[in-house]
Amino acid sequence: MPHILIVEDEAAIADTLVYALHAEGFTTTWVSLGSAALEHQRSQPADLMILDVGLPDITGFEACRQLRRFSEVPVMFLTARNGEIDRVVGLEIGADDYVVKPFSPREVVARVRAILKRMAPRAPSATGEGPFQLDLERLRITYHGSLLNLTRNEFRLLQCLLEQPERVFSREQLLDALGSSVHAGYERSIDTHIKGLRGKLRAFAPSAEPIQTHRGVGYSYSPGKA
Numbered sequence: 001m002p003h004i005l006i007v008e009d010e011a012a013i014a015d016t017l018v019y020a021l022h023a024e025g026f027t028t029t030w031v032s033l034g035s036a037a038l039e040h041q042r043s044q045p046a047d048l049m050i051l052d053v054g055l056p057d058i059t060g061f062e063a064c065r066q067l068r069r070f071s072e073v074p075v076m077f078l079t080a081r082n083g084e085i086d087r088v089v090g091l092e093i094g095a096d097d098y099v100v101k102p103f104s105p106r107e108v109v110a111r112v113r114a115i116l117k118r119m120a121p122r123a124p125s126a127t128g129e130g131p132f133q134l135d136l137e138r139l140r141i142t143y144h145g146s147l148l149n150l151t152r153n154e155f156r157l158l159q160c161l162l163e164q165p166e167r168v169f170s171r172e173q174l175l176d177a178l179g180s181s182v183h184a185g186y187e188r189s190i191d192t193h194i195k196g197l198r199g200k201l202r203a204f205a206p207s208a209e210p211i212q213t214h215r216g217v218g219y220s221y222s223p224g225k226a
Helices: 013-023 034-043 062-068 086-093 104-117 152-163 171-178 187-201
Strands: 003-007 027-030 048-052 073-077 099-100 125-127 132-137 140-143 211-214 217-220
Touching: 003 013, 003 034, 003 211, 013 027, 013 104, 034 048, 048 062, 048 099, 048 104, 062 073, 062 086, 073 104, 086 187, 099 104, 099 152, 104 152, 104 171, 132 152, 140 152, 152 171, 152 187, 152 217, 171 187, 171 217, 187 211
Parallel strands: 003 027, 003 048, 048 073, 073 099
Antiparallel strands: 125 132, 132 140, 211 217
16 A cells, blocks of 8 residues: 655644554554655655645745655645645645645545545556657656656646647646646646746747647647647
């Protein structure tokens, strides 16, 4: 079963999460500091990290920033904050979900399952679509013969678009592809990821525009413009 790293300085909350996750068959490790979480992920990578924002040594946001320098492990934030700016910042620095205290342990477990399910490769094979080559087994995409250096969220977004050319995806549908909460108002983070993706694609094909914007709706992949 997947291993979950819990980063929480309040023992009562951590115990509740450990109990709920064990009841559903997950294995867990609990640490109370962000620095300890980073060290653990380097030496014994977990499959998903539940990360409290308010830690004694460094904030969960800072821990996530440092984590993304060497790991693309899925991250779920726990926090007492409930502002939209905080939620957007959390997602833009690489989180997958954001749960506000107090929370239902069963809901947390359900969200963990949903994230891990969406992160699983859909097929163990490589497929081609015009100048793109999508390798789901190795989780990489090449463009005009060059390997793209993508974040995990960028990979999932591009994968979603490539698998259904010309289909217009709403921001909510793309958030769902990332495993993020579609009801929490995170739509703006999709625009940030798309902007980053376009910049990386233009490095290899400056005049191409494979990702099309549909104002007021969302985005699509157009093979004829790749």
